[in-house]
Ligand SMILES: C[S@@+](CC[C@H](N)C(=O)[O-])C[C@H]1O[C@@H](n2cnc3c(N)ncnc32)[C@H](O)[C@@H]1O
Ligand code: SF4
């Protein structure tokens with residue numbers, strides 16, 4: 001078995017580090033840094049070759065947190081391919097700036113300063129051009145808010161203007177995701193996928209989670225996006241819902257709402273790796289020691305969630321222990337089944 005990700009995907013994150021997959025799954029194994037090295041030095045450098053060789057050898061030690069076993073394919077080459085063409089998917093997360101503070105994401109500073117070196121700020125398109133050469137999709141911004149960050153907005157617009165064949169996958173809190181702002185970024189008819197994070201169905205619950213947010217605007221914008229999806233102008237539409245003790249009672253309502261929008265729901269387990277320990281102790285309902293843990297399990301056992309084909313549950317096992325089984329164990333099991 002091998003994994004296509006280190007040939008097709010590059011995640012470019014705040015300091016300019018490049019990862020071949022979700023940074024947490026591969027515990028931060030970076031191929032290199034776009035502000036310090038050339039495209040070739042990174043994408044086909046020693047660290048990239050080592051990663052590809054390991055996957056070819058079925059050594060998954062660099063992928064201990066993998067959540068994407070379905071992606072593995074059977075090896076067809078007799079020799080490992082260590083050199084790769086430029087990736088076809090780029091995840092751009094260069095700026096963490098945000099217009100709100102979700103309690104599980106930021107402690108106090110949401111208007112963070114950019115980590116991009118000053119002398120590189122005007123050269124982002126030039127630096128990224130070799131990365132974008134083969135790109136079919138650019139996804140942004142999984143670490144900040146694309147519509148709130150000037151750096152992200154300017155970058156996306158210049159990519160959209162200069163690479164007319166690239167399609168965009170947008171992840172947003174929805175507050176500023178209006179028709180006008182989509183037009184300003186030259187993204188009209190260029191969005192293949194849009195994900196809006198909506199962690200509550202009730203406004204009062206939303207306000208407990210998204211500090212400084214705007215529930216009404218978010219819902220209004222979600223309805224606009226739904227009209228685009230229903231008109232066939234967006235291929236995929238998802239609602240992200242991070243499960244906590246504050247909002248778990250609204251999961252069923254979110255699923256119903258998403259169905260009315262022609263959207264899929266992705267339920268995310270709480271990632272407790274940030275420096276917010278006291279809060280996580282209170283809201284991490286996926287922890288067996290949490291007083292409401294059994295209520296969460298009951299919620300997930302309800303027929304309408306258990307049998308739903310249009311929801312994805314991500315990270316509940318990995319972050320929480322609901323179904324603790326290591327990645328290596330999963331690989332072994334998948335071999336046993338074959
Ligand atoms: C970091 S945000 C960036 C994109 C955009 N600002 C948004 O909120 O969708 C990406 C996703 O990560 C989720 N997220 C943030 N902190 C999290 C945490 N501690 N555990 C689980 N999910 C988290 C958010 O709910 C959101 O769906
Ligand atoms: S095996 Fe899993 S963690 Fe490793 S690159 Fe592939 S999808 Fe990512």
Ligand code: SF4
Nearest residue numbers: 098101102105144173
């Ligand atoms: S909107 Fe997104 S980036 Fe901003 S604080 Fe919330 S989860 Fe984090």
